[in-house]
Amino acid sequence: MLYIDRESGLPLYEQIYTSFVREILSGSLAAGDRLPATRKLAEELSVGRNTVDKAYQQLAAEGYIEPRIGSGFTVNEIPLQLSSGAPSYSPREQDAPPSRPPARYDFAYGSVDNSVFPHDQWRKSVNNALSAMELEQTIQYPCRQGELVLRQEIARYLQRSRGVVCDPDQMVITCGQQHSMEIIANIFENSSKNFAMEEPGYDGIRAIFANHHFQLHPVAVESDGISIPAVKKLNADLLYVTPSHQFPTGAVLPIAKRRQLLSWAQETETYLIEDDYDSELRYYTNPIPSLQSLDIHDRTIYTGTFSKSLAPSMRTAYIVFPKSLLPAYRSYYHRYNSQVSPLHQLALADFIGCGGYExxxxxxxxxxxxxxxxxxxxxxxxxxxxxxxxxxxxxxxxxxxxxxxxxxxxxxxxxxxxxxxxxxxxxxxxxxxxxxxxxxxxxxxxxxxxxxxxxxxxxxxxxxxxx
The missing domain is CATH 3.90.1150.10 (Aspartate Aminotransferase, domain 1)
Incomplete structure (x- = not known):
């Protein structure tokens, strides 16, 4: 029995959603039960059909119900918690801070659509990785820079898709973009510690260098990317840029500016950190060639991640160091082991190698x-x-x-x-x-x-x- 209180101030679809959650969690609606058709329920409650549909879509998104062809929406199997009485509020309210319950729609940046994840092919790649590990005679620590087969596959992919020129020996597999920045910050620990980045720019990167006590220098962003006149006023060891899709403005740095930026880096002996965080996701043009592909002076540290293209929870990213920085990296990290699971690395190598990633x-x-x-x-x-x-x-x-x-x-x-x-x-x-x-x-x-x-x-x- 659903009841709508039009004086409560709560959206009507929120009230419908909450009522169904209470019925499902109390056992009044059992697994397999069908919900009323949206049109019928809208008529019974004297609300718009879109209002009922919004409530159903939220219930489906959270796994309480699922659509079935020819059967409308049916209740999923939900493990019930033993309780002295019916829950007075929904689990989503229990999981959130009291002052900020979860939203119906959350426009958080960085989350990805799980329905698009290639579960079947990834499962095959994980099984292939397990089989490869089973054939090994000994179980040992992985290569410190990451599994060679994965670095080879990423290097080939980057050459095809982004024009990046590198050997697998220049690459380090990391457990996320912030881990990549942590490594870079560490090997520049003995520099003058001046770090510049675009303004606006990703605060998660800024936090890393702030925690390492770098001096932070904001650089203005124009409609076509970072301001070159502002860059030329800098005295920095490192300049972090997102040239192919500036975060957050979306600006693309044109070729003329890219060449000016690279010339400035060579003249001032500054290293550029190129963050190519979502370069594959261009919808109406081909992906923009990387800054690194134009760099003939070895001044670009190229970084990428699989967080946007696969899943942020996979925690896999990479750095392509210019050859001039490899001695510094190896000096600092010569006793550090890889932080990324070998199973994930081998599965990802298989996934890229079989064409599944593309x-x-x-x-x-x-x-x-x-x-x-x-x-x-x-x-x-x-x-x-x-x-x-x-x-x-x-x-x-x-x-x-x-x-x-x-x-x-x-x-x-x-x-x-x-x-x-x-x-x-x-x-x-x-x-x-x-x-x-x-x-x-x-x-x-x-x-x-x-x-x-x-x-x-x-x-x-x-x-x-x-x-």
Whole structure:
């Protein structure tokens, strides 16, 4: 028996969702039971069919129910916890801080759509890796720089897709991009410790160098990437850049600027850290050649990760050092063992070698291109010229600037009230006062494509923007 309280202030779909969660967890709705058809339930509750559909989609996303062809939505098998009484609130509220329950839709940057992950092929690659390990006569520590077969496969892939020129001996396998930066910071421990990076830029990178007591220098970003005049004023040991898809603005550094940047690095003996974090995810043009592929002076430290293309939980990334830095790396890390599981390394090598990775990337582009196109079309239809967007055509995020009297914090708070979560971009600025007043970062992979229009219409009302 569902009850809607129109005076409670809670969204109607949230009330429907919560009622079904309570019924499922109490056992009133058992595994295999069918939920009412969306049209029938909408009529019974005197609400819109879209309202019921939103509640069902959230229940399905969290695994309480699943759609079945010809049967509508049915309840999944949910292990029940013994309790002295029915739960008074849902598990998602129990798992979250009391002041901030989980949102219906979370635009967190960095999360990826699990439904696109190539589970079957990855399972085969893991089994192949286990078989290869079983054939070994001894179990020993892996190569300190990472499994040779994986470094060979990544080197071949980077040559094909990004023009990166390197030997496997130049590569180090790491357990994530921040681990890569930790290694770089350590081998520059005896430098003057001046670190420059784009403004705005990824705060997770900045934190590494701040913790190593580097002096941080912000460098302005223009519509076509990092400002070369600002770069030329620097006195730095390291300059961190995202030239193929600047984070978070989405700007692409043109060839002329790339050559100027490389010339400056050679003249000043500065090393460039090129973070190619999502280079494969370009939707309407070919991937942009890497900065490293143009570098004839050996000044570029090339870094990449599988977090955006496969899964952040896989914790696998890599560094391609210029040959001039290999002695420094080996001097510092000559007694450090690899931090990445050999099983994961061998499975990934098999996955790349059999062509599974490139097939997965092609599918990923198709899925995310459609999602981004739906989001952009919805933004245009619902908000028109009251929102400006940057970063389209690539990647898994967009940067929004909202023409609104509300500040960034007020926009986020108003969205939170209706179960839609956004995140401040202020943390992406070394100098927070440079952050635009009404700017928001949207990571879109985990949001269902069909949900965008309803979300945006709700936001328009919450933000009091005229339609």
């Amino acid at each position: 097939r997965h990337i092609n599918r990923l582009r198709t899925v995310y291109r459609k999602k981004q196109a739906a989001l952009l079309a919805g933004l245009e239809k619902v908000f028109g010229d009251t929102i400006s967007v940057s970063g389209g055509g690539a990647g898994i995020h967009l940067l929004l600037n909202v023409k609104s009297p509300f500040s960034q914090e007020e926009l986020i708070e108003r969205a939170e009230r209706i179960g839609i979560r956004f995140y401040s971009t202020e943390v992406l600025y070394i100098e927070p006062q440079n952050c635009p007043r009404s700017q928001l970062l949207l990571g879109f992979p985990t949001i269902p494509e069909e949900a965008f229009m309803g979300i945006l219409e709700d936001l328009r009302d919450a933000w009091e923007i005229e339609g």
